[in-house]
Amino acid sequence: VTSAAQTQSETPTGKIQFVVNGKPYGSPMTLKADGTLLSPQSSRLGVGTHVIRAEYSGDAIFGPSNSSFTHEVTAAP
Known part of the structure; x- marks a missing residue:
């Protein structure tokens, strides 16, 4: 199986804001x-489930965007 990805020749600029819960x-x-x-260290997150979102500000070529995922922190044994 092979796969390919096509990208634009420009590199995005701008800022990312991480949002937790x-x-x-x-x-x-x-x-x-x-x-x-x-990404910033997540060691400050307490035990539990956290919704983490990355928000991209966009630039002159690329529009703003965001993506979320769930991160589970468990207690050390």
């Missing part, structure tokens, strides 16, 4: 020159 998590972070970003 409906509240901003840290400050908006600027994307690196290659369009990547290291």
